[in-house]
Amino acid sequence: MGKYIYTYIENGQMYDESPSLAELLAKEGFFCEKIVTGRIGYIRVENLFEKIKDAQWLVFTSKNAVAGFAYNMGECELPAGVKIAVVGKKTQEALRTTCGLEADFLYKLRAWSLERV
DSSP states (O other): OEEEEEEEETTSGGSSSSSHHHHHHHHHOOOOOOOOEEOOOOOOOTTTHHHTTTTTTTEOOOOOHHHHHHHSSSSOOOOOOOOEEEEEEHHHIIIIIIIIOOOOEEEEOOOHHHHHH
């Protein structure tokens, strides 16, 4: 079937125990070579608490976003009245385990599978 290259970001969404795209493609008979093309790193945001104090909502789209927030906030304390929305159950779980916070809103992603066209 040929060779397919699968690029991914190290320490990104593919580091958990769920099957990677390469593994899913391999089950379909494709040979994939994984090549790291980036790395997740966190930057220090000065005065983050001050920047979010007037927010109505904080939206986290990945567990890496939660980790970056925790990296900057330390105690993960939120200003009064700020609500949290997350995309996906893994982001919700990361928020719970990393920050001890519960999401006010969860947007559920649909699972996808590889199908022959």
